[in-house]
Amino acid sequence: MTKLEKLVAGYKDFHQKYFVEDHELYARLARGGQSPSIAMVACSDSRVDPSIITNAQPGELFVVRNVANLIPPYQPDSAYHGTSAALEFAVQGLGVEHIIVCGHRHCAGIRHLVAQPDKHGNGEQSFVNSWMRIVDDVKDEVCSHHSHLDAGEQAHLCERKAIEHSLRNLRSFPWIRDRVNAGKLALHGWYLDIEEGMLYTFDHSAGTWEAIR
Numbered sequence: 715m716t717k718l719e720k721l722v723a724g725y726k727d728f729h730q731k732y733f734v735e736d737h738e739l740y741a742r743l744a745r746g747g748q749s750p751s752i753a754m755v756a757c758s759d760s761r762v763d764p765s766i767i768t769n770a771q772p773g774e775l776f777v778v779r780n781v782a783n784l785i786p787p788y789q790p791d792s793a794y795h796g797t798s799a800a801l802e803f804a805v806q807g808l809g810v811e812h813i814i815v816c817g818h819r820h821c822a823g824i825r826h827l828v829a830q831p832d833k834h835g836n837g838e839q840s841f842v843n844s845w846m847r848i849v850d851d852v853k854d855e856v857c858s859h860h861s862h863l864d865a866g867e868q869a870h871l872c873e874r875k876a877i878e879h880s881l882r883n884l885r886s887f888p889w890i891r892d893r894v895n896a897g898k899l900a901l902h903g904w905y906l907d908i909e910e911g912m913l914y915t916f917d918h919s920a921g922t923w924e925a926i927r
């Protein structure tokens with residue numbers, strides 16, 4: 715069986731489960747539309763699929779995935795802002811009550827950022843280089859305060875600090891900030907250590923990461 719055939723077989727299992735054995739869930743979701751109360755912004759990395767790591771069912775999780783699970787700052791211009799558009803739909807269209815920014819260990823996007831010699835991207839044009847510039851300040855902070863660490867350890871720190879930075883950027887969107895201030899929307903930072911199999915959550919008041927036991 716090729717890898718593509720394996721996916722098609724997987725689709726057939728999905729079809730059997732949700733459209734033959736128990737079709738009520740999709741019938742309801744198709745009739746009534748989706749109304750997830752949680753949005754998750756996760757990395758595109760194949761090892762950290764939001765629905766798999768949370769065992770979420772169809773209709774429960776509104777998912778946005780991009781390189782390194784970054785939230786760009788609020789920039790109301792005519793550029794193609796895919797992540798901001800998805801957030802706008804989740805918050806203003808669906809009225810989600812929670813946004814989780816979920817990062818992970820061994821993130822290739824963050825490792826790329828740490829390995830870049832020139833933060834201003836004067837080298838080769840690359841969409842990844844431009845995108846990762848969102849967290850240039852995180853890299854600067856980690857490299858200047860933790861210069862004694864090797865690149866792997868710096869990346870490990872950057873992965874978590876980039877989530878904290880994205881949580882701050884979420885608040886730069888006026889319709890997110892207003893809902894957070896009104897107590898209608900909560901922002902969460904999650905970090906999945908795929909080496910330990912541990913999930914950490916960010917404690918906003920203490921500024922620390924706590925393992926979920």
Ligand SMILES: [Zn+2]
Nearest residue numbers: 757759821822
């Ligand atoms: Zn990643």
